[in-house]
Amino acid sequence: MNSNASIVLRKKPNRRGHFPLAIRITKYRKSSYLYIGHYIDIKHWDKNKCRVKKSHENAARINNLLFTKLAETNKQLLELQTEMKDYSAGQIKKELSISEKDSNFFELGDIHLKEVKGNNKYGRYSVDKAYLGHIEKYIKCRKLSYKDLDEAFIRKYMQYLRNTAKVSERTIANHLVFIRLIFNRAIRQGLIDRKFYPFGRDKIVIRFPETGKVGLTREEVKKIEDLKNNLSKEEHHARNVWLFSFYLAGIRIADVLRMRWSDIYDNRIHYTMSKNSKVVSLQLPDKIQKILEDYNADKQSENDYIFPELKLVNPENEKSLFDRSKRGNRVLNSYLKNVARKAGIKKKLTMHIARHSFGNIAGDRIPIQMLQKLYRHSSVTTTIMYQSNFMNRETDKALNSVLDF
Structure with missing residues (x-):
């Protein structure tokens, strides 16, 4: 078939003045190029040996890639020749690019x-x-x-x-x-x-480090509840949304902001979790009613959002809902810093801390299976791992029993 492949440095620099590395396929003096995706400064190119010099920080890896691609190209050229297929240099490049694209x-x-x-x-x-x-x-x-x-x-x-x-x-x-x-x-x-496969036993094992989850205590939540006259309008709103989440076992902020008035009936709140599409129904605590009173005057219809963050967003546009919820969370967290300061709370206060706070106060007082239902976890193992951050009563008791002398 009179075709061959070789490693070359193309003389077409990019904006940074670096040149692309490629595999040149030649047939009947016509050439096509398979680019490997790497660019280098010409000072790092060994023209005689057709390889990247050791002066380049990734020389070994790039050279290995070059010679691997060259070997693969020559192998496929040989297969085409064995099959007696008469391809032009451009057609050979197209044939090789298909497998190259799929393996990327x-x-x-x-x-x-x-x-x-x-x-x-x-x-x-x-x-x-x-x-x-x-x-x-x-x-x-x-x-x-x-x-x-x-x-x-x-x-x-x-x-x-x-x-x-x-x-x-x-x-x-x-x-x-x-x-x-x-x-x-x-x-x-x-x-x-x-x-x-690079993962598994005797290879790369993915290990998740233990993380400490900090939640508020009963006394600290009570301080937030008691803050009424010392807050700005924005801080009062942030406090309301935080308490709304906490009272409902730490509902995620994306779901809180999507709550509609129509989701409340039979003294319960019904919604679908945005994270996993699970349908949830929770009894409406009495403390929630006081929060809802602050927003009842702005209700346009039963299908209206309870909180204002998403009111002007097209409910059919999921991207806009996500972006506005993300921005709303960021704004609420900025005001929660002031709420914490005015309440005399030194712990970091964010919307996500509402979930940790519920877990901290629940501790080991509530059966783990019930907490699984409240958290909407798919597996009780997830609940056990999550709640282990807050179940300290037995360890505290054990420690005090040793030091009680």
Whole structure:
């Protein structure tokens, strides 16, 4: 077929003056190029050996990628020749690009993001998009084969997240969960053999660090309840929304802001959780009635939102609802700082702390199965792990029994 492949540095620099690395496919003196997604300064290129010099910080990894791609290209060229297929250089490039595209981690990552967004899971979409963006920033391109995504790569990436990106150990674990998700999907689709799977025993084990959850005490919640005349209008509203969430076992802020007057009937509040679409029905505590009185005058209809944050948003536009809820949460948290200060509370007060506060006060007073129902957890194991942050009575008793002398 008179075709061959070679590694080259193309003479078309990008805006930074760096040149692209590529595999050149030549047939009958006509060439096409498969770009590997990396650009380098020309000073790092060894023209004689057709490889990246050791002076480049990622020389070993890029050279390994180059020679792997060259070997794969030559193998496929040989297969085409064996099949007696007479392709032009451009057609060969197209044929090779199909498999190259399918084996790219970012291709499947983008498909995942599109599906999540299509399902109106904008919270998940925002987080997973950030994970994919971190990987792109780390390797400085959008091409990453699954074979290159091995244990060594992941361990170096963890060091990058820890030392350069300065993220927490919990966030690092979440990054790995995202990578594992896409890798598993690639295995199911036959894009990579399971033997290259970098996770599991004797490989990369994802460990979530223990995190301390801080909640308010009964006395501190009482201080917030007693704050009435010393608050601005905005602070009073933030206090109301926080207490509304707390009184209903720590309903998440996204669900609180979506509450409508029509969700309240038979002295109960009924809603569908935005996180997992579970249908929830809770008895309306008497303390909630006092909060609702503050907003009853602004009710336009039974289908109107109880709280004002989403009143001007098109209820059919999930993206707008998500964005406005996120902004509303940020604004409420800013006013909750003032509420905490005026109440004499030194702990950090945010909307999410309402959920922790309920757990802290519940402690080990309520059966774990009942707490599971109140929290709307799918598994009682999740409830046990969550509540373990607040169940201190037995350990306190044990400690005091030793020191009581």
